[in-house]
Amino acid sequence: MKKISMIFVSVFLILGMSVCSAKTPNVADQDIQIFSVDNSNGAITAKSIEKAFNASGVVVDVNNDMNSIFSKRYGHIHHKKYNLAIFTNAKMVSKLMSKYPTIGLITPLSMSIFSDDAKNTINVSTLSLAGMARITKIPATNPDLIEYAKLLDAALHKALPNGSYLAVNHNVKPSNKPLTTEFTIEFELEDGATYMEVKEEFEEEFEAELGPVGYLIPKSYKLKHNDYDFFDTYSIIRFNAIYPVSKNHPDAGAYAPFSLVIYKKKDEDTVNIRFRSIDKWIDDLGITDKETIKEVYKTQNMIQGILEELTE
Incomplete structure (x- = not known):
C-alpha cells in the first residue's frame, strides 16, 4: 500500500444483550417491525412505497427487485414480490453523529418489501426503535433517535x-455472539500523505477484495461533519x-444490505471500522436450516477475514 503503513491496534467483538422472545409478542420489544396492508388489487408497489418514503423525508437511495436477480442466479423465487431497499434521513444522521458515531452501523437503514401471497x-420490514437502539447503543430514550423512528413510522x-x-414473534435465542464486529487501526502518514489520501487508498483495497468473493456494494456514503476527518459508510450485500x-x-x-462504517474523529489518532455481526441473524431471526x-x-467470516488481512 503506497504512502502508508498501518499499525494494527485491536479487534473488538462487542457483546449484545440476549433477548428472549415472549409468548405474547410486543412490537416495541422486537428489533424488527413489519408493517402490512391488504393489496389484493395490486395498487401498492415497491415504486409507490419508494415515492411515499421520499415524500416523507426518508430518502430511498436504492430499491432493487430481488426476484429479477434471484430468478437469473438461482432459477427460483420464494415470494411473488421481493425488493430490498436502503434509505436515510441526512438531517437525523448528522445530528446523531455528533455524539454517537455508531449511527453509522445503521446508515443507511434497510428494508424488505415483500408479498404474503x-x-x-x-x-415492509424495517428496524424498530428498539432495534435501532440495540445495534447502535444509542439510548432508546434519545430524542433524536425517537424522531428518526417517528419519521420512519410516518413514511x-x-x-x-x-x-x-x-405481531413479530421470532424465536430469538439467548446468545453470546458479538452484536458488532469492530476493528481499530492507526494510519501512519508517509511522504506528506494526508489522512484522506490514506483512507481512500485503504477503501480502494477493501472494495477490490469484496467483489471476487461475492459481495456487492449497492451504495456508499461519504458524510461530512465538523467532528470527523472522515465518516464513510457502505451498504453491502x-x-x-x-x-x-x-x-x-x-x-x-x-x-440486509448491512451497513459498515469507517470513521476517524478529528481529536483522535484511531480509525474505527464497524459492522453489525452478520451471524447474529441466526439468533435474532431464529434461523434453523x-x-x-x-x-x-460464511458471509460473516469472509468479510471479517478481509478486514483482518487489511489491518495486519
Whole structure:
C-alpha cells in the first residue's frame, strides 16, 4: 500500500444483550417491525412505497427487485414480490453523529418489501426503535433517535394507507455472539500523505477484495461533519446469504444490505471500522436450516477475514 503503513491496534467483538422472545409478542420489544396492508388489487408497489418514503423525508437511495436477480442466479423465487431497499434521513444522521458515531452501523437503514401471497398483503420490514437502539447503543430514550423512528413510522403509514404493524414473534435465542464486529487501526502518514489520501487508498483495497468473493456494494456514503476527518459508510450485500435466508424470513431485509462504517474523529489518532455481526441473524431471526446457517457464517467470516488481512 503506497504512502502508508498501518499499525494494527485491536479487534473488538462487542457483546449484545440476549433477548428472549415472549409468548405474547410486543412490537416495541422486537428489533424488527413489519408493517402490512391488504393489496389484493395490486395498487401498492415497491415504486409507490419508494415515492411515499421520499415524500416523507426518508430518502430511498436504492430499491432493487430481488426476484429479477434471484430468478437469473438461482432459477427460483420464494415470494411473488421481493425488493430490498436502503434509505436515510441526512438531517437525523448528522445530528446523531455528533455524539454517537455508531449511527453509522445503521446508515443507511434497510428494508424488505415483500408479498404474503397466501394473504394477498404487501409488507415492509424495517428496524424498530428498539432495534435501532440495540445495534447502535444509542439510548432508546434519545430524542433524536425517537424522531428518526417517528419519521420512519410516518413514511410507512403514508406508503401503506390503512396498514398496521404485525405481531413479530421470532424465536430469538439467548446468545453470546458479538452484536458488532469492530476493528481499530492507526494510519501512519508517509511522504506528506494526508489522512484522506490514506483512507481512500485503504477503501480502494477493501472494495477490490469484496467483489471476487461475492459481495456487492449497492451504495456508499461519504458524510461530512465538523467532528470527523472522515465518516464513510457502505451498504453491502451477499446474495448467497440473503437468498436462502429470505425464503422463511423475508423480513431479514431489515438487516440486509448491512451497513459498515469507517470513521476517524478529528481529536483522535484511531480509525474505527464497524459492522453489525452478520451471524447474529441466526439468533435474532431464529434461523434453523443448516445450509442457510452455513452461508450466514460464511458471509460473516469472509468479510471479517478481509478486514483482518487489511489491518495486519
